[in-house]
Amino acid sequence: MHIEKNVCDNILGTILNLSGKSKDHVKARLDLQEIGIRKSLHPLSSADGKNLEIRAAVFDLTKKEKEIFLTVLKNTKLPYGCASNISRYVNVAERKIQGYKSHDAHFILHYLLQFAVKKASKPEVALPMIRFSSFLRGLWSKVIRLDDLKRLQEEIIEIVCHFEMIFTPAFFDIMVHLLVHLCQEVELGGPEHLRNMFSIERYLGKLKTYVRNRSKPEGSIAEGYLAEECITFCSRFLYDEGAVNNSLYSAPTQVDGHIGTRRNRDGKTIRLKEADLKACHRYILFNCGNKEIEKLIEDHQALVDNLENSRRYKRARTHTEEFCNWLKGEVGKMENASKELKVLALGPNRMAKRFTGYIVNGFRFHTKFRDSRCTTQNSGVFLSAETTSFASSKDENPIIGHVNYYGSIEEIVEVDFWGELSVSCLNVAGTKKKKTHMGLLE
Known part of the structure; x- marks a missing residue:
């Protein structure tokens, strides 16, 4: 460091x-003159001969x-x-x-x-x-x-x-x-x-904040450290409205969720448009990681490939657009379907909540509007997704690989699956990135 x-x-x-x-400076230029290199940077005598002048370097x-x-x-x-x-x-x-x-x-x-x-x-x-x-x-x-x-x-x-x-x-x-x-x-x-010292320097700065009596800094740090340790120890037992818990690791941690504002702490209730509702439902189904859903995705893909005698691009598009409706019908026929599978097949509630900030897995996301009023920015996102890329609608040999996507968050919406679960979705405005001759993205 x-x-x-x-x-x-x-x-x-x-x-x-x-x-x-x-x-x-002048002494550095005189060093060049003494060594005898880079003559274009050697100092020059001024017009009166009393001073030295240096020319601009690259x-x-x-x-x-x-x-x-x-x-x-x-x-x-x-x-x-x-x-x-x-x-x-x-x-x-x-x-x-x-x-x-x-x-x-x-x-x-x-x-x-x-x-x-x-x-x-x-x-x-x-x-x-x-x-x-x-x-x-x-x-x-x-x-x-x-x-x-x-x-x-x-x-x-x-x-x-x-x-x-x-x-x-x-x-x-x-x-x-x-x-x-x-x-x-x-x-x-x-x-x-x-092996860097950043964390140690940061902790030393925290210890300095414990100093109240500057004539006795060591004693102040010791008392402050003990007070914080006692408070932390007590909070591990008394954090839940006075309930006692014997676990030493039961202290509350930062909970993921929305970030409210002074005027609107719980978000703004909105009604999703039909296109937005379908897009949210489709994205959640294809990325939820549910094993039952993944098995049904494979079944529907095989069904589309067998029934349709068309180009591969059209089959892939049909699979993406019709899977949600097909899934709802298939789950309706099942007798022992799990509750999670039923609500996922049913789709989200049309009424959703909109937020300007959200914390997911410890990562903070803001909309562009919220960032415009902050000294920090958390609206830029990057995603590397495995994608099937078609050169055209006639391409029969698509390439499957990781594609990088860049964008800025325009809207954060929390959709509700009928009280069983809620999912936060980011509405991202994509941007095209290209590399310059210097290797930087712009």
């Missing part, structure tokens, strides 16, 4: 020419480019709980960024720097920066193989060589040199995310 913070300071200070942080940005660079960081909205509000540290008017912490530097290098340099810097500067961000993300992977470490080791050596072609020798302090040894450190010590 300290290597990332120092390298981030070097990069941002040099690119933005921040006072006291930049590694490009990494230098104009005032307009600096504003573009910082605007990318300023306007960035990150997911809730992912990082701090980095826009607080950016001053576009003065064209500077300062006061960010180690985790902010970590997040800037991994994710934000590549987009900022793509918008503002020249390609010969942007490409090594993008590769550097990709290297750090690969190094911090939760699962990393030894073959990947060899590839990453070769990658960082090339990246540092590209940096040497861009920046002055003063840029390369010991922290930049240590980047070359990070892969060996992972090979000897294990994944990087298990």
Whole structure:
């Protein structure tokens, strides 16, 4: 984490020419002159011969480019709980960024720097920066193989060589040199995310909040820690309206569900249109994971393939559109059908509830409207789904594979299956993504 913070300071200070942080100054140019390399960057004497002047390097940005660079960081909205509000540290008017912490530097290098340099810097500067961000993300992977470490080791050596072609020798302090040894450190010590100090620093910050008497900080921390432990211990027994439970692990945890607002805590009741009702029902049936439903899906697919003598595309479409009605009839004939199977076949209630936020499996989702009023963003979604792709309606050999979908949440609807179960559905507006020549999606 300290290597990332120092390298981030070097990069941002040099690119933005921040006072006291930049590694490009007269002494750095004199070093080039003394070594005898990169003559285009050697300092020049002023007209009166009393001062030295330096010419702009390839990494230098104009005032307009600096504003573009910082605007990318300023306007960035990150997911809730992912990082701090980095826009607080950016001053576009003065064209500077300062006061960010180690985790902010970590997040800037991994994710934000590549987009900022793509918008503002020249390609010969942007490409090594993008590769550097990709290297750090690969190094911090939760699962990393030894073959990947060899590839990453070769990658960082090339990246540092590209940096040497861009920046002055003063840029390369010991922290930049240590980047070359990070892969060996992972090979000897294990994944990087298990050995960082972020969680420890965060916990130390929590302990500091216990200090009430600054003349006795240790005693304040001890008393605060004991008080929290006692409260936590008691809450494991007395959380359910005074009911006593002997289980040590019965403390209430965060419950998934909707996120209300001050005006409307329980959502807004709406009446689903016929098309939306069918779309919700169809999606839930094909993705519910119920073994009985999956068996019936296979039966209906076989029935459609046997009865219809048509193109494969039409058979697949018929299977998708007619399965819901066929399932309702088949379940009606069953005598020992489970209650869950009956309500799933019957379909959801037309009356549903609409929300602007929802928490599912610990993940927070917002609509675009809710995000427009927040400093965070949780409306962007990504899905990799196994899909049957047809080139055209006449294609008899479709390709089955994983297709990536991107989009923004327009609406969150909770549909009710007649009091037996409820399912939250996200209405997502899809967007097309394409890769640029630099490997980024836009």
